Amino acid sequence: MDKYIDYLTENLDGRRVKHSIGTAEQAQELARIHGGNEQKAYIAGLLHDVAKGKCECGPEKLAKEYDIVIDEVEQSNPELIHGKLGAKIVSEQLGIEDEDILNAICWHTTGRADMSLLEKIVYIADLTEPSRQFENIDVVRELAKKDIDAAMIYALNCVIEFVQCKGYTLHPNSTKAQEYFLKEEKNKFELQ
Numbered sequence: 637m638d639k640y641i642d643y644l645t646e647n648l649d650g651r652r653v654k655h656s657i658g659t660a661e662q663a664q665e666l667a668r669i670h671g672g673n674e675q676k677a678y679i680a681g682l683l684h685d686v687a688k689g690k691c692e693c694g695p696e697k698l699a700k701e702y703d704i705v706i707d708e709v710e711q712s713n714p715e716l717i718h719g720k721l722g723a724k725i726v727s728e729q730l731g732i733e734d735e736d737i738l739n740a741i742c743w744h745t746t747g748r749a750d751m752s753l754l755e756k757i758v759y760i761a762d763l764t765e766p767s768r769q770f771e772n773i774d775v776v777r778e779l780a781k782k783d784i785d786a787a788m789i790y791a792l793n794c795v796i797e798f799v800q801c802k803g804y805t806l807h808p809n810s811t812k813a814q815e816y817f818l819k820e821e822k823n824k825f826e827l828q
């Protein structure tokens with residue numbers, strides 16, 4: 637784990653390192669509650685923002701330097717790129733091969749349909765770690781302990797509302813995630 641912390645301290649500012657450790661601990665706790673793999677959750681949480689800061693280089697340079705495909709929405713909001721870029725860096729520079737960890741890092745910015753438990757845990761841990769503050773964060777924290785899918789619906793609504801208020805373009809994967817979780821919830825309700 638020291639190697640990962642060293643990489644973070646070399647590449648991120650102190651505030652972001654603190655956020656990463658907070659996310660790791662929160663992810664581990666959610667994995668414990670929901671029967672997930674605690675070690676994977678800790679690692680994915682710790683490294684989820686590894687590429688934060690690199691997005692300033694601009695989409696064209698990143699696509700070329702890291703050999704990644706950048707879509708239209710990411711072009712207009714380069715901050716979104718740090719998920720997929722993070723997965724690439726973690727795989728190539730830190731030697732992590734676990735697909736679930738790489739996907740959890742890749743999708744933590746937008747979410748997606750049919751997320752794995754680890755992907756949901758990292759998405760929620762990123763938003764709810766102790767240094768985060770936003771209106772109704774306590775609702776997400778409480779939901780996350782009881783029902784991770786319900787927490788995803790609530791969290792996605794908060795994020796989508798924030799993105800729209802700011803006038804940013806919403807990534808289609810966030811809309812797909814929201815539709816997916818709402819459909820799942822409806823199916824669960826109908827089965828009862």
Ligand SMILES: [Fe+2]
Nearest residue numbers: 684685744745
């Ligand atoms: Fe992030």
Ligand SMILES: [Fe+2]
Nearest residue numbers: 655684685762
């Ligand atoms: Fe984050």
